[in-house]
Amino acid sequence: MSATKESVGFIGVGLMGQGMAQSLLNKGFALTVMGHRNRKPVEELVAAGATEAKTPKELAQRASIIFLCVTGSAQVEAVVNGPDGIAAGAKPGTVIVDCSTSDPGSTVRIAAELEARGLHLADAPLGGTPAQAALGQLSAMVGATPEVFARIKPACEAWAQKVVHLGPVGDGHKMKLLNNFLSMGYAAIYAEALTLAQKxxxxxxxxxxVLRGSRMDCGFYQTFMQYVLERDRNAHKFTLVNALKDVRYLESVANAAGVPNPIGNAVKNSFASAVAAGKGEDYVPMLSDFVAAQSGVALGKTG
Incomplete structure (x- = not known):
């Protein structure tokens, strides 16, 4: 039972985070949570047995492992190093696990700063959907030292059915950006192909x-088409503005590595066009509607 002796904190109980936090409670972890704008997930988690903290510093005083599920690197830096941040309240040995999709360069730098203060950072970005989060069926790609990985693995396994240790800090975020380049690239291709098809x-x-059940079928295709065919807005709840953030992070990684990424650039511009047109809070499969509208066609059910 030693695995449950770690007290866990969770900051960012949004679309993904609420299900992850609930899964930790379900597995018997003592949990402290901190919300953002939306009170409903916090109140539901507190009703299920979690404790609420008002600041990251207060949360850090109660937890030995702290999960972050926020938007990206800017928010991670603010939560860790800001006034009343985690670093101000964390006890030596505390592990911060960044489950956000962040810029690997920022991740490595923050990790070095924290190590100098006796604190540890691991990156464990997520694979899966909010529905899978609620079922404890996500995947995690982890960058951490072997010692830190061994500590956080039981807590990660509360919400993930697949936990892979990729290598040192930063490798999780590198792999996540490559993963999202593929998925967002598919989204851009599907949107363009469907528009041309309709035309x-x-x-x-x-x-x-033709596509379903063929070699080109996959889980991402199925949730994308669940929206296109059934108009199910909840098929894949990941916003266009967050998708754009991720492919921009990928672009900065490619720039730093000196690697041309012309296809990545085209994918980025597909999302950037939709976000610039005010569609940023739409979900990824809805990119198909934006691209179709640009060519004067509609993909939704008619009549």
């Missing part, structure tokens, strides 16, 4: 009848 008389239904 030349191939409906989304006909398109899907």
């Amino acid at each position: 030349i008389g191939i409906t989304p239904q006909t398109f899907d009848s």
Whole structure:
């Protein structure tokens, strides 16, 4: 039972974080949470047995492992190093686990700063959907020292069915950006292909009848098309503005490595166009509607 002796903190109980935090409670971890704008997830978690902290510093005083599930590097830096931040309240040996999709350069720098203060950082970005988070069925790609990985693995396994140790701090975020380049790249390609199909008389239904079950089918295709065919807004709840952030992070990694990424640039511009047009809070499959509208066609059910 030693695995449950770590007290856990969780900052960012949004679309993904609420399900992850609930899974930790379900597995018997003592949990302290901190909310942001939306009170409902916090109140539901407190009703289920969590304790609420008002500041990251207060939360850090109660937890030996702290999960962050926030937007990106800017928010991570603010939560860790800001006034009343985690670093101000954490006891030596505390592990901060960044589950956000962050810039690896920032991750490595923050980790070095924390190590100098006797604190540890691991990056454990997520694979999966909010529905999978609630079921404890996410995947985690972890960058950490072997010692830190061994400590955080039981807590990660509360919300993930697959936990992979990739290497040192930063490797999780590097791999996550590569993963999201593939998924957001597919989204941009699907949107363009569906638009062209509609324009030349191939409906989304006909398109899907050929693709589904073929070698080009995959889980991402299925949730994307669940929106296109059924107009299910909740099929994949990941916003266009967050997708754009991730492909911009990928671009900065490519720039730092001196690697050209022309396809990544094209993917970024597909999302940037939609966000610039005010569609940032739409979800990723809804990129298809924006791209279609640019060519004067509609993909949704008619009549």
